[in-house]
Amino acid sequence: MIQTKIAIIGAGLSGLYAAYLLEQAKITNYVVLEARDRLGGRVYSEQGFDLGATWIWPELNPELMQLVYQLKLPFSEQFEKGKLVFERQRGIPPVQLSSPWASTPSIRLEGGMSSLVHGLAQQIPAQKILTQQQVTHITQQEQVPIHLSTQNPEGSEIIIEADYVLIALAPRLTAQHILFNPTLPPVLLNQWKDTATWMAPHAKYVAIYSEAFWKKQGLSGQASSHVGPMGEIHDASTSNSHAALFGFLGIPASIRKKVSEADLMAHCRAQLVRLFGSEAATPEYEYIKDWSADNFTATDDDWKTPAVSHGIVPANTPNDQIWHNRIIGIASEWSQHYSGYLAGAIDAAQVGVQRIQQLL
Incomplete structure (x- = not known):
């Protein structure tokens, strides 16, 4: 069992940026859980050429550009x-x-957008990122730490205890791949399921x-x-x-x-x-x-009903007493300003980390 203050699910851009922000704030009691054997999520490059997210618009994405300058990325x-x-x-x-x-x-x-992922990863202690650990269950009772169950490709399970969970998976993936106990409010669960995953x-x-x-x-x-x-x-x-x-x-x-x-x-x-x-x-x-x-990006719903635009932004935390502000969505689709874009991952992660800092 691993005990931590904050569990971050997903080591794509939003998950890694959340960890980076925690490090910057001297909050070091966290762990990042990634189902893939690589970092980056929908950021993926071959030989420095992007096969996932590709562009940054400096005039439209000032916070993202600030990060590029902070990491000194050419x-x-x-x-x-x-x-x-x-x-x-x-x-x-x-x-x-x-x-x-x-x-x-x-x-x-x-070097492709993966250089942004690698630049962030270099600012995070390697032992805090666990790859090939897919979160399957999240369980909570009143006044008890949240229990996260993860499974590796061989079927071995790890239990993580955390006070707060930042979900850096797209809403639809979260709703379809993770079982919550107690169950999330049906309205919220349906909202997450109906939110198309960009790129999927x-x-x-x-x-x-x-x-x-x-x-x-x-x-x-x-x-x-x-x-x-x-x-x-x-x-x-x-x-x-x-x-x-x-x-x-x-x-x-x-x-x-x-x-x-x-x-x-x-x-x-x-x-x-x-x-x-x-x-x-x-x-x-x-x-x-x-x-x-890509099973870690798309579900059947994504290719049956593809997204045609960056749609309505879902609520990033349940409004019921048990889950409210204990689990917070920080993937790009939860961004109020840049939903679905790289800048959205930065925005949503920043909002989520600020919420956690207020609660600690």
Whole structure:
């Protein structure tokens, strides 16, 4: 059994930022529980290229940018100079257009967004983060510490006693994967189940090349397609001369489940050839990440009823006497200002930690 003051469920951005804030406040009696064998949650990079969360908008996300500066993380602006390629219809050649919108400037971190995760993890004592520990049950009685049961891949169980729990899992995952005793209020439980998990129904593809050949054509690397499989494509090159393109697959998750990863990649390469020419046919490396197939991100509800926008923000703590302010949701979907975004993870974690500090 592990006894602690605060248990944080999830070592994605919100969970790690909560731990970072606790360390900054000299509150060291906590533990972070992560079901995966890696840190980061929906932040995931391969070779420094993001297959999960990708952008930060400095003008819109000042608190997140402040953290980037605090951790001294290098970054570069998203490349958008040049024409956009638009593919309207199968069988008709794509056209090149001047960018049809004035976008808010965004940045990407060098080494991918995972560098933010690693930067936070370096500020947290390693022994306080337990990976491959999936929380399955949370139990509480009046005036008794909360009991959390975790299970590792081999089925071994650990019991954690804590006074407070910060839940850095998305609301829907929390409601569907953790059994609460006593049961949470039905209205709240249904609210959490009905909150779509951002990224859960989506998939991303990235192709890495020796050079950014599209720039020689006066193209930005941006593309929009009504044909697919990718509906939206962007330049993913880094400032250290690694060239790449990435795109969001527009095929519904229910269809992707019937297609092999190799076939999906082949269709993505063929689309890049249509849009950017023959040099796109032979990437040095390519990766695909289907978040709908990630059991620690998505449930059946996420790919059956995908989110189309960042929706109504659910309550972050039950209003009944036993659970109120003893369990607090801090995942991005609980943010009142940036629900579903990276900045939302920072905002919701900050709100949750401040609430705990008031109670200690």
